[in-house]
Amino acid sequence: MVFDLAWLPQLTQGLLLTLQITTACIAMGIVLGILLALGRVYGNRLISTPCSIYIQIFRGTPLLVQLLMVYYGLPSWGIYPSAFISGVLALGLNTGAYQAEYLRGAIQAVNQGQLMAARAIGMSLPQAIRYIVLPQAFRIVIPSWSNELILMVKYSSIVFSVTLLDLMGVGKRIAARNFRYFEVFVVVALFYLVLVFIISQLLRLLEHRARIPGLGEHAEQR
Amino acid sequence: MSLLKAENIHKRYGKEEVLKGVSLELERGETMVVIGPSGTGKSTFLRCINQLTPPDKGRVWLDGVEVTHPKCNINRLRAQMGFVFQDFNLFSHLNTLRNVSIGLTKVKGIRKEDARKLAMKELERVGLDDKIDAYPAQLSGGQQQRVSIARALAMEPKLILFDEPTSALDPELIGEVLEVMIKLAKDGMTMLVVTHEMGFARAVADEIVFMEHGVIVEQGNPQQMFSAPKHPRTGEFLNKITELYGETE
Ligand SMILES: Nc1ncnc2c1ncn2[C@@H]1O[C@H](COP(=O)(O)OP(=O)(O)OP(=O)(O)O)[C@@H](O)[C@H]1O
Ligand SMILES: [Mg+2]
Secondary structure: OOOOHHHHHHHHHHHHHHHHHHHHHHHHHHHHHHHHHHHHHHOOHHHHHHHHHHHHHHHHOOHHHHHHHHHHHHHHHOOOOOHHHHHHHHHHHHHHHHHHHHHHHHHHHOOHHHHHHHHHOOOOHHHHHHHHHHHHHHHHHHHHHHHHHHHHHHHHHHHHHHOOOOHHHHHHHHHHHHOOHHHHHHHHHHHHHHHHHHHHHHHHHHHHHOOOOOOOHHHHHO | OOOEEEEEEEEEEOOEEEEEEEEEEEOOOOEEEEEOOOOOOHHHHHHHHOOOOOOOEEEEEEOOEEOOOOOOOHHHHHOOEEEEOOOOOOOOOOOHHHHHHHHHHHOOOOOHHHHHHHHHHHHHHOOOOOOOOOOHHHOOHHHHHHHHHHHHHHOOOOEEEEEOOOOOOOHHHHHHHHHHHHHHHHOOOOEEEEOOOHHHHHHHOOEEEEEEOOEEEEEEOHHHHHHOOOOHHHHHHHHHHHHHHOOOO
């Protein structure tokens, strides 16, 4: 088995691109997910129906198809997104749909009586959502959100198919040039593994920090 | 002019007409107790007053301002009517102090430091100034209900609506909440209270209202209602709840 240490700088470059793409698409997915979830829960039919159609489409079709449609499909409409933009856009639009569904469940899990209590002290509906419902929904959604984040780190590897040199893209190139598929992909896999490990630890920390004192303690004792 | 006036309130859920024309008036500083069997529409009526549930028909005035007017600023008016719920409904992600002060900062736009002081004052009033950092899940039911009373008080409401504030509590915790409410009534707060605690009614109620099947059957001062009810159903019901709930105070 031969792994040339001289490949490491390139792989690190790829890792950085993977991080950039993941961060950007997650950020986009969070904003989109919040808007879609609010639209579905609080919007009238005119708003909630398009939101659910969007979610259905992006959850019901393969991510790779979505990516190729953005990269190769948009140019036929006169839009020429770069490979990077295409990757972020496709991944962001996709994770937005999933995050919307998780957040919708979380919003619906917040005790409706508290919304009523917020209205009763004079808060408008948007205020009540912002100060009372969402802060609690965000806490509830952290575990499923963590899963989604970890999935996105790994799914981001499909962007190699639109010529991007992310961790996967770099790995594939090095492997092909040197005919060292096994060694190189083992290292690439290790990189992903470490990345996912670090991220999940950070998210566990976040989950712990966001816990509401006194809540859930009884459940733990059982 | 009475502080609260409700006129001919109607509310229907599907086929069921829950409120069939309920009217009442409440003077400033008065305490009115509403009693009646389960499913009679008492909670619905309270929510129709502050428009958490807008009535199908009928009008409500608070201090001369029509709350049911389509062009009124309902959020501002609602802030002037406290509401205390049966199951407290404290904001579970906020500590005691923030539960009480959040309405001051977000609704009234008061600066954080000032809001904190005002909230402290109300928490002292309900005897919980030593619990400001606790979260709702760390408080007993009685303490939670007292926080929710402080949350209502902090907005400096013109009146407070109570919807069975003690019926979710263990018997030994009812007293501490009633004690706070009695003090409030004696301090001149205007209160409309749905409760079956007849000890409370005897102690501070200026008027008792008996509701059944979506209408007010009878109303009068406590002595008259207890000793000489005009309507046979009133007497039966009062006897029944006195047996059931006793006269804890
Ligand atoms: N949001 C709602 N949707 C449909 N029906 C409702 C709703 N709220 C109340 N009802 C119905 O209206 C009737 C009156 O309910 P309400 O809660 O006002 O009674 P209540 O007098 O407060 O009873 P309790 O003493 O049990 O609290 C009940 O039959 C109830 O099922
Ligand atoms: Mg009720």
